[in-house]
Amino acid sequence: MTTDIQTIVIGAGVVGLACARSLARAGREVLILERHDAIGTETSARNSEVIHAGIYYPKGSLKAQLCVEGRDLLYRYCAENGIDHKRTGKLIVATKDDQIDALRSIEKKAQENGVNDLVWLSKAETLNREPALKCVGALHSPSTGIVDSHQLMVTLLGDAENHRATLALNTDVISVNHDTGVYTVNTRDADGEEMSLTCAELIVAGGLHSQTLGRNFTGMNKNTVPAQHYARGCYFTLSGKAPFSTLIYPAPEQAGLGIHLTLDMGGQARFGPDVTWVDAPNYDVPEERRHDFAEAIHKYYPDLEENALQAGYAGVRPKIQAPDEAAHDFMIADVKSHGLNGLVMLYGIESPGLTASLAIGALVCDRITRQSDIRVASGWSPCDGLKCQTTTRQTR
Numbered sequence: 001m002t003t004d005i006q007t008i009v010i011g012a013g014v015v016g017l018a019c020a021r022s023l024a025r026a027g028r029e030v031l032i033l034e035r036h037d038a039i040g041t042e043t044s045a046r047n048s049e050v051i052h053a054g055i056y057y058p059k060g061s062l063k064a065q066l067c068v069e070g071r072d073l074l075y076r077y078c079a080e081n082g083i084d085h086k087r088t089g090k091l092i093v094a095t096k097d098d099q100i101d102a103l104r105s106i107e108k109k110a111q112e113n114g115v116n117d118l119v120w121l122s123k124a125e126t127l128n129r130e131p132a133l134k135c136v137g138a139l140h141s142p143s144t145g146i147v148d149s150h151q152l153m154v155t156l157l158g159d160a161e162n163h164r165a166t167l168a169l170n171t172d173v174i175s176v177n178h179d180t181g182v183y184t185v186n187t188r189d190a191d192g193e194e195m196s197l198t199c200a201e202l203i204v205a206g207g208l209h210s211q212t213l214g215r216n217f218t219g220m221n222k223n224t225v226p227a228q229h230y231a232r233g234c235y236f237t238l239s240g241k242a243p244f245s246t247l248i249y250p251a252p253e254q255a256g257l258g259i260h261l262t263l264d265m266g267g268q269a270r271f272g273p274d275v276t277w278v279d280a281p282n283y284d285v286p287e288e289r290r291h292d293f294a295e296a297i298h299k300y301y302p303d304l305e306e307n308a309l310q311a312g313y314a315g316v317r318p319k320i321q322a323p324d325e326a327a328h329d330f331m332i333a334d335v336k337s338h339g340l341n342g343l344v345m346l347y348g349i350e351s352p353g354l355t356a357s358l359a360i361g362a363l364v365c366d367r368i369t370r371q372s373d374i375r376v377a378s379g380w381s382p383c384d385g386l387k388c389q390t391t392t393r394q395t396r
Contacts, residue, residue: 005031007201007368008185010173010213012036013044014149015349016205017156018361023203024163026365031197032157032165033187035172035209040153043207044354046283046315048235048262048272050247051075051085051145052352055092059112062330067352068114070359071143074152077358081159083151084265090144090247091126093135095299102251103139110141117142132243134302144247148265149354156357176202178219178340201342201368208281208318210347224338226331226347229319233273234285235312236293242269243301250300259296270312271297277323281316320348332360334367341371 009020012034024030036042054068078085094100107118119140121129126138157167170190177184183202188194206213214225242263250258261271271293294306320328331347338345344364353360 003182003198003200005029005197005199007031007203008033008183008197008199009203009205010185011205011207011209012039012153012157012167012169013042013205013207014040014153014156014354014357015044015207015346015360016203017153017160018357019203019205019364020165020361021156021160021163022358022361022365023201023368024160024165026369027163028201030160030165031199032160032167033171033173033185034167034169037170037190039157039167039169040150042281043315043318043350044149044153046313047149047351047354048260048270049146049149049264049354050090050262051087051147052355053090053110053117053141053143054113054115054352054355055106055110055118055141057109057113057352058329059109062332063352063356064113066330066356066359066363070352070356073358073362074147074355075145077155078147078152081155083155084148085145086265087143087145088246088263090141090249091121091130091133091135092139092141092249092251093126093133093300094137094251095135097136099251100137103137107139115141115143130244130246130248132301132303133248134300146247146263146265147354152354152357173206173213175216175218176204176213176220178217178343181341183343201372202344203364203368204343204345205349206346207349208316210318210345210349214345214347220338220340220343224333224345226320226328227322229322230278230281231317231319231323232276232278232282232284232314233317234276234289234293234314235270235272236285236290236309237312238269238271238304239308239310242267243303244269248300250296259293261297261301271309272312273315278316283314283316285311285314287311317350318348319350330356330360332363332367335371342368344368 006029009032020030020032057063121138172188174186183199185197211228248261297304333345335341
């Protein structure tokens with residue numbers, strides 16, 4: 001039995017590209033399908049671009065494991081490939097005495113995750129570093145940083161293409177069928193032309209759309225597809241010189257890390273994200289949010305002038321949990337959960353997905369390889385190489 005292509009990755013955000021890179025470097029013939037006309041235009045391009053240390057996540061969770069592993073991989077990858085990044089550090093601040101216990105809980109959770117470099121700073125020590133800050137104390141995370149996410153994605157794509165991967169833009173996946181070990185991916189291009197491709201291995205890294213693809217997946221148990229929720233986060237930029245030289249985070253909230261201050265690679269300060277649950281992805285930044293932002297920011301930066309906040313951009317986080325539920329872990333579903341060999345479905349890959357992207361790519365490659373070993377042992381051949389190359393050219 002042969003297929004058009006050995007491995008298809010749906011989604012060319014940072015996680016999909018990291019998966020494609022790992023799979024291509026492992027010797028697979030990989031086709032990346034992206035519904036938009038450019039890579040990484042949704043969640044991957046609409047975030048804080050922070051390299052997280054791995055502080056906040058429950059012990060033993062995929063978020064904790066992959067963030068810590070991914071952080072180290074990402075710093076090394078950026079250094080080796082000339083990707084703009086910076087270890088800015090981060091201050092997690094208590095603005096009143098009753099938040100100190102919350103910071104101690106954060107420190108304990110960080111230690112459980114193997115993050116042992118947090119440093120307690122007194123009020124005086126904190127203000128010596130950041131005089132514009134209002135606080136009673138802080139935790140300093142020296143391994144937190146920032147990265148140019150676009151440069152990262154372009155480099156990941158180039159790395160994958162150097163190992164024979166191919167990207168097809170403007171290719172929207174309508175549905176997927178599974179039958180006798182083969183996946184048929186049904187697509188539609190920007191002109192409305194439909195096409196079907198078969199593959200032996202399929203990775204769905206659809207971000208906001210992974211659950212939709214799961215529900216339109218004939219041959220897979222729909223009970224394995226988690227709930228789908230969206231949380232919009234708005235960002236406001238600060239005109240003028242940044243008041244801080246490091247990232248500033250308040251005590252975290254249930255659905256996010258609070259309205260924090262980050263810096264881009266040019267040194268401009270931006271605040272966000274907030275959390276608004278929405279019925280469908282939209283990227284509006286309501287002007288009325290400016291006052292709410294200012295109120296939250298004044299708690300740790302009292303000198304902020306509200307009119308210095310300018311509407312920036314918004315991102316939408318792919319949530320598995322409902323608004324009244326605690327944050328859920330990444331869900332990386334393979335044959336053990338849905339029963340289909342050669343298939344990995346990625347759900348709920350929100351923060352720290354950017355930081356964890358290289359580690360997620362390595363994990364997905366490992367799982368696919370293990371499943372492939374089982375198929376090869378059974379005597380099943382997944383791909384006719386000549387046919388793969390022909391179909392790839394047509395898809396582009």
